[in-house]
Amino acid sequence: MLNKEFIVGELMKYVWVNGKLIPEREAVIPILTHALHYGTSVFEGIRAYWSPESNNLYIFRARDHYIRFHNSAKIMGIKVGYGIDELVDATVELLKANEVRENVYIRPIAFVSASTVNLDIRDLETTTAIIAIPFGHYLEPKGVRAKVVSWLRVHNSMFPMKAKVGGIYVNSVIALLDAKISGFDEAILLNRDGYVAEGSGENVFIVKDGVLYTPPTYDSILEGITRDTVITIAKDLGLTVIEKRITREELYTADEVFFTGTAAEVTPVVNIDGRVIGNGQPGPITLKIRSYYMDLVHGKVSKYMSWLTPVY
Numbered sequence: 001m002l003n004k005e006f007i008v009g010e011l012m013k014y015v016w017v018n019g020k021l022i023p024e025r026e027a028v029i030p031i032l033t034h035a036l037h038y039g040t041s042v043f044e045g046i047r048a049y050w051s052p053e054s055n056n057l058y059i060f061r062a063r064d065h066y067i068r069f070h071n072s073a074k075i076m077g078i079k080v081g082y083g084i085d086e087l088v089d090a091t092v093e094l095l096k097a098n099e100v101r102e103n104v105y106i107r108p109i110a111f112v113s114a115s116t117v118n119l120d121i122r123d124l125e126t127t128t129a130i131i132a133i134p135f136g137h138y139l140e141p142k143g144v145r146a147k148v149v150s151w152l153r154v155h156n157s158m159f160p161m162k163a164k165v166g167g168i169y170v171n172s173v174i175a176l177l178d179a180k181i182s183g184f185d186e187a188i189l190l191n192r193d194g195y196v197a198e199g200s201g202e203n204v205f206i207v208k209d210g211v212l213y214t215p216p217t218y219d220s221i222l223e224g225i226t227r228d229t230v231i232t233i234a235k236d237l238g239l240t241v242i243e244k245r246i247t248r249e250e251l252y253t254a255d256e257v258f259f260t261g262t263a264a265e266v267t268p269v270v271n272i273d274g275r276v277i278g279n280g281q282p283g284p285i286t287l288k289i290r291s292y293y294m295d296l297v298h299g300k301v302s303k304y305m306s307w308l309t310p311v312y
């Protein structure tokens with residue numbers, strides 16, 4: 001059983017739906033909702049961190065998330081109906097209305113809400129909503145064991161991998177199921193060319209001889225905002241980051257491996273397919289990056305305050 005810090009809390013009192021704050025219990029959808037049947041939704045995962053020092057709540061890279069949200073919707077032909085600044089403001093309004101003073105996970109979603117079985121979504125009604133849930137760790141920060149699963153990451157030619165589309169997450173769900181059934185904590189998916197793509201819900205970095213490597217964005221991966229943050233702060237730490245195709249065996253022989261993602265933050269990977277990574281403990285560079293990242297999202301790094309949207 002997961003301990004408390006891992007438990008995802010209940011939905012909060014209010015949710016934001018199509019421009020209005022409504023009681024969470026009223027935010028229900030009909031059984032024939034298109035997105036329920038066909039995965040025709042686009043979504044984001046955003047974190048807001050409570051900072052006791054400044055007695056404030058900081059939403060991390062809200063604008064960047066909502067830019068990607070808009071791009072996902074454009075790719076899918078799903079109408080969002082609200083601009084980026086409107087969505088950032090709505091998120092602040094939602095967190096204030098729920099009097100949030102703890103770390104939360106924010107889930108914006110735009111979905112085809114029409115009740116129909118046909119597949120032509122042009123002109124169908126869509127709904128845009130933002131919800132927030134108290135949120136601790138998504139993965140064990142002391143390190144996880146990952147399995148390279150037999151399910152491949154779907155390819156850009158099959159799905160729009162730059163878009164965070166609900167339906168694409170069947171690929172992630174079935175991959176994670178395979179890893180969990182095999183006794184691992186997370187899945188790593190290769191792409192159809194056999195190179196490392198990403199985790200079921202995270203990007204992947206390896207460290208070898210002090211240099212960081214991560215798969216290129218054109219290789220069937222989500223262009224992660226945390227990946228971008230880590231690439232930026234790694235340079236601050238004097239580290240070289242090379243975006244290149246990574247093979248499965250390079251995972252095994254890496255000095256360090258870690259996941260990055262809004263939910264995952266920076267999570268060390270200490271074992272892959274039964275191979276101990278490095279000395280089996282979180283690597284020093286991983287820990288340095290994780291520590292810098294956690295300071296940054298809590299408003300302790302002045303250089304990056306523009307990435308934080310204060311709620312109060």
Ligand SMILES: CCC[C@H](NCc1c(COP(=O)(O)O)cnc(C)c1O)C(=O)O
Nearest residue numbers: 045201202203222224225226261262263
């Ligand atoms: C269930 C996880 C949902 C979501 N996963 C985020 C995610 C990432 C990392 O992207 P970012 O750094 O922009 O978050 C990479 N790759 C995939 C497939 C993802 O789902 C998250 O909120 O972390």
